[in-house]
Amino acid sequence: MPKSVSSQPAAPAGPASVPRVGFVSLGCPKALVDSERILTQLRAEGYAIAPDYQGADLVVVNTCGFIDAAVEESLDAIGEALAENGRVIVTGCLGAKGDIVKQTHPRVLAVTGPHALDDVMQAVHTHLAKPHDPYTDLVPAQGIKLTPRHYAYLKIAEGCNHRCSFCIIPSMRGDLVSRDIGEVMQEAENLVRAGVKELLVISQDTSAYGVDVKYRAGFWQGRPLKTRMHDLARALGELGVWVRLHYVYPYPHVDEIISLMAAGKILPYLDVPLQHASTRILKLMKRPASAENNLARIENWRTTCPDITLRSTFIVGFPGETEQEFEELLDFLRAAQLDRVGCFAYSPVEGATANALPDAVPEEVKRERLARFMELQAEISAEKLQHKVGQTLTVLVDGIEEGQALARSSADAPEIDGVVYVERAPDLKPGDFCEVRVTRAGEHDLWARQVKV
Numbered sequence: 001m002p003k004s005v006s007s008q009p010a011a012p013a014g015p016a017s018v019p020r021v022g023f024v025s026l027g028c029p030k031a032l033v034d035s036e037r038i039l040t041q042l043r044a045e046g047y048a049i050a051p052d053y054q055g056a057d058l059v060v061v062n063t064c065g066f067i068d069a070a071v072e073e074s075l076d077a078i079g080e081a082l083a084e085n086g087r088v089i090v091t092g093c094l095g096a097k098g099d100i101v102k103q104t105h106p107r108v109l110a111v112t113g114p115h116a117l118d119d120v121m122q123a124v125h126t127h128l129a130k131p132h133d134p135y136t137d138l139v140p141a142q143g144i145k146l147t148p149r150h151y152a153y154l155k156i157a158e159g160c161n162h163r164c165s166f167c168i169i170p171s172m173r174g175d176l177v178s179r180d181i182g183e184v185m186q187e188a189e190n191l192v193r194a195g196v197k198e199l200l201v202i203s204q205d206t207s208a209y210g211v212d213v214k215y216r217a218g219f220w221q222g223r224p225l226k227t228r229m230h231d232l233a234r235a236l237g238e239l240g241v242w243v244r245l246h247y248v249y250p251y252p253h254v255d256e257i258i259s260l261m262a263a264g265k266i267l268p269y270l271d272v273p274l275q276h277a278s279t280r281i282l283k284l285m286k287r288p289a290s291a292e293n294n295l296a297r298i299e300n301w302r303t304t305c306p307d308i309t310l311r312s313t314f315i316v317g318f319p320g321e322t323e324q325e326f327e328e329l330l331d332f333l334r335a336a337q338l339d340r341v342g343c344f345a346y347s348p349v350e351g352a353t354a355n356a357l358p359d360a361v362p363e364e365v366k367r368e369r370l371a372r373f374m375e376l377q378a379e380i381s382a383e384k385l386q387h388k389v390g391q392t393l394t395v396l397v398d399g400i401e402e403g404q405a406l407a408r409s410s411a412d413a414p415e416i417d418g419v420v421y422v423e424r425a426p427d428l429k430p431g432d433f434c435e436v437r438v439t440r441a442g443e444h445d446l447w448a449r450q451v452k453v
Contacts, residue, residue, distance in 0.1 A: 019128045020048045022056030022085065024077050025146055027064030029202045029246070031092055032146055033155040034115050035062045038091070040143035041121055046131030049144070053084035058109065058128050060120065063101075065094035065172065067347045078105050089123045091116055096172035097350065114173050115158050142187075142194040148398065150197045150431030151242075151414060156184050156232065157203035161211070164275075165286045165354040166315065166346065169204055178210050181218035181227045185235055197396060197431055198242035200413065201233075207248045230256045237265030242396065244413060246271040250297050255304070262305040267410045270301070271311045277332030278325035281318055284357060298336055309411035311340035316373055317366030318346045319357035326369050333376055339384055340417050341377045345370045378443045385418075385441035392451055395420045397432045407436070409446075418444040425450055 021042055025035035038060065039049060050056035059081045063074035074094045081088045082105060089110045090101050096113035110123035124130075145152055159174040160167075188199055203209065210216075210227035217224040225231045229245075230253070236243045243266040248254055250272050261268040274294060276282050301308055316326060333341070345366035348355045361369075395407035398414065405422035412418050422428065422436050428450070436448035 017131075018046070018048050019057050019131060020050040020055055021124065021128065022050040022053055022059040022081075024059065024061045024081060026062060026074055026077060027066075027070065027092060029153045029200065030155055030158075030204070031062055031064060031114065033153050033202070034092070034117075036143055036145055037117055038062070038120050039146075041117060042124070043144055045121075047124070047128075053081065056085055056087075058087035058089060058124070059085045060089045060091060060124070063090060063092035063094035065092070065097045065100075066167075066169070067344075067349055069347070070094075071097070071100070075101075075104050078108065082107055087127065089120065089127070091120050093169075093172045097168075142190040142196070147414075148430060149195050150396065150398075151200065152191045152196045152198075153200045153202050154184065154188055154191070154236075155179070155202050156206065156209050160204035161208060162205060163286055163353075165284060165357070166318070166349065166352050168349055168351045171351060173204065176205065176208055176212045178212050178227055181210075181225050181232055181235075182220045183218075184232065185220040185225070188236055188239060192239050192241055195431065196241060197433070198244065199236060199239075200244045200246060201236070202246045205247060205249055206245055207251050207254055229253070230260070233257055233260055233266050242267050242410070244269050244271075246413070248272050250274070250294055255297075255300065258301045258304045258308065261308060268305050268308040269311070269410055269413070270308060271413070274312045275315050276318065276325075277329045278321070281321055281325055284320060285315075285318065285354070295332070295335055307410075309339045310336075311342075311413070311417065312338050313342040313344070314373070315344055315346050316369040317361040319354055319361065320359040321346075321361055321369075330373065330376055333373070333380065337380060337384065338377075339381070339411060340413075341381070342416065343370060343373050343377070382441065382443045385443070385446060388438045388446060389441055390438060392435055392437050393420065393446075393448065394433060395422065395436050395448070397422070397425075397428050397430055397434065399430055400425070400428065405432075405434075407434070418446065420446045420448055422448050422450055 023039060025032055061078050061081055064070040078088060078090055088108045090108050091112045093114045094101060095111045101108060101111045109127050112119040157176055157178045159176045160170050161176045207229055209229045213227050215226045215228045217226055220235060225235055248270055260266050275285055275287055393409045395409050397405045397407045399406045405425040405428045407420045407422050409420055428434060435451040437451050438446050438448045440447045
């Protein structure tokens with residue numbers, strides 16, 4: 001199965017009557033957490049998890065529906081599951097986009113939207129009888145995870161209060177709903193006890209955590225904690241593992257978080273989706289802040305925490321974007337000197353208000369601007385990484401290939417940032433921390449040798 005649970009150990013073989021569910025998980029880390037919760041509930045109720053289509057009584061496909069390419073991938077995955085198994089339940093963001101699933105694949109058993117655990121389980125119960133007397137103690141406290149054992153995503157909220165013109169997430173996932181801080185901390189503790197070495201904090205807008213509940217107090221280990229990002233980050237920093245923050249809007253209160261980074265409480269890493277630098281384009285996007293404010297804030301962050309790694313994403317070719325406004329974006333890149341950057345050519349998303357904006361940028365211009373953008377950022381990245389040659393870094397090992405370790409430093413989030421290749425590391429294994437000295441650098445990755453302690 002593509003992007004399935006095949007990397008996780010299958011449930012032990014039991015009686016032939018034990019119903020088995022296959023699972024395909026697509027999309028972003030937030031969708032991955034939804035998949036983990038569904039899998040955990042399935043196992044808690046006594047269902048076995050099948051590692052392939054043939055061994056499954058039915059298949060659940062958790063879809064993505066944000067951009068056209070994701071829609072196509074999700075529809076293809078549903079089609080494959082139907083062809084290989086025939087009994088398919090669909091959940092996730094694509095399920096919130098009208099009748100597209102049923103129109104394309106009318107044979108699916110049921111369709112639900114995102115973060116719809118109860119609806120998914122109801123559909124499973126309808127089409128595959130719930131086992132009798134489940135042994136809930138067979139399910140570990142941290143639940144079933146799709147990530148490697150040494151890191152996990154910690155989702156702290158659902159939905160978003162912003163109405164960015166290029167985005168349809170609020171229409172699929174609703175407004176911001178923050179999780180109880182005590183519940184979040186208990187989940188984090190369970191993960192750490194299970195061997196997790198890195199917690200990746202995610203939501204659609206992590207810096208808005210608690211706004212919807214007016215930062216009300218919760219409780220963890222008998223003490224009160226306010227439902228807000230700073231209090232959560234500070235508490236997570238007490239667990240003795242790496243804590244990495246993603247999807248943080250550059251609000252003024254984020255400055256408090258930088259102080260925690262400078263003090264070594266959480267990783268000096270911030271994922272801030274800036275999207276553009278032109279004031280006019282940002283207004284058309286309905287994004288907060290401006291390029292000038294962001295540059296000043298970045299400078300202040302680096303003054304407070306010189307080791308901070310800043311990651312961001314941008315969109316080029318947004319409707320109406322002129323060559324001059326694109327050059328403004330390139331100038332911003334040169335001035336900001338961001339460490340990690342992703343970029344996308346604007347793609348119309350069905351239901352997004354940006355589709356109605358005039359002066360669409362031709363596809364060939366989008367591609368040309370994307371290439372120029374990435375060429376400049378590659379130069380910036382290569383120069384910044386070159387300065388790390390000779391430095392000693394702490395890295396976390398993700399895997400071993402042909403005698404070298406694939407690891408990450410505090411500057412590298414899994415699957416989206418660079419890799420530190422640790423040469424001649426026969427004794428290392430996934431989940432190990434080790435000290436390395438950087439020997440050379442590329443545009444995005446580093447090569448290093450282990451420092452024997």
